[in-house]
Amino acid sequence: MQLRKQQHNHLAEINRIMSMYQALSCRQLSRLFPELPCEKVMALLERLHKTGRLVLLREEGLVLLTKDCSPNQDILSAFWVLLDFLPEITYHAVSDFPTVLTFFTKSDAYDVIHVAEGKENLMNQVLSSLKEDAPRRLVVVDLPGQISRLNFPGICAFCTVDDKGTVQYYKTARRT
Incomplete structure (x- = not known):
C-alpha cells in the first residue's frame, strides 16, 4: 500500500512540474527524483503517456505536457x-x-x-x-x-x- 502511495505521489509531482514547465527532458525529470532509478522514472513517464496525461517523445528524450507544446x-x-x-x-x-x-x-x-x-x-x-x-x-x-x-x-x-x-x-x- 505504501509503495502505491509513493508512486501516486511521484505521478502527481510529475504532472505538477509538467503543467508549469510544459516541456522538459527525460534526463531533467530523472534528476528531479534522485531517490528513484532512471528506469523507474521512465516507467512513470510511460504510464502517464499511455493514459494521455503527457506526451513522451522517446527518440528526442523529451516530455511535453501536450502534443501542441514545443520546448523552450x-x-x-x-x-x-x-x-x-x-x-x-x-x-x-x-x-x-x-x-x-x-x-x-x-x-x-x-x-x-x-x-x-x-x-x-x-x-x-x-x-x-x-x-x-x-x-x-x-x-x-x-x-x-x-x-x-x-x-x-x-x-x-x-x-x-x-x-x-x-x-x-x-x-x-x-x-x-
Missing part, C-alpha cells in the same frame, strides 16, 4: 541550473520575462535569467532598474564572451549550459 530552450537551460541546487530547493516556478524561472533554497531566493547572444544591451536596459538586494540573479549566457557586456544589479554568477545539461559557472571580479 531558455526554460530547458534554466532548469539545468535549478537542478544544480537540489536538494536545497524549497520552491520553484516559471517566471515572466526577463526572468526565466525563480527558485528558493533554504537560505536564498534566485532568479535565473537567460541572455541570448546579441541581446546584452537590451537586457542591461531592462534589468538596470531592478533592486540589488533580492533575489540573487544567475545569468545564463550562450557564450562566456557575453559576460563582460552585462552589467545589471544582483548578479551573483554567470553560467553556460551545454547540450548535455552540464552547467559551467563563472564569477565576476566586479561587484554587481
Whole structure:
C-alpha cells in the first residue's frame, strides 16, 4: 500500500512540474527524483503517456505536457541550473520575462535569467532598474564572451549550459 502511495505521489509531482514547465527532458525529470532509478522514472513517464496525461517523445528524450507544446530552450537551460541546487530547493516556478524561472533554497531566493547572444544591451536596459538586494540573479549566457557586456544589479554568477545539461559557472571580479 505504501509503495502505491509513493508512486501516486511521484505521478502527481510529475504532472505538477509538467503543467508549469510544459516541456522538459527525460534526463531533467530523472534528476528531479534522485531517490528513484532512471528506469523507474521512465516507467512513470510511460504510464502517464499511455493514459494521455503527457506526451513522451522517446527518440528526442523529451516530455511535453501536450502534443501542441514545443520546448523552450531558455526554460530547458534554466532548469539545468535549478537542478544544480537540489536538494536545497524549497520552491520553484516559471517566471515572466526577463526572468526565466525563480527558485528558493533554504537560505536564498534566485532568479535565473537567460541572455541570448546579441541581446546584452537590451537586457542591461531592462534589468538596470531592478533592486540589488533580492533575489540573487544567475545569468545564463550562450557564450562566456557575453559576460563582460552585462552589467545589471544582483548578479551573483554567470553560467553556460551545454547540450548535455552540464552547467559551467563563472564569477565576476566586479561587484554587481
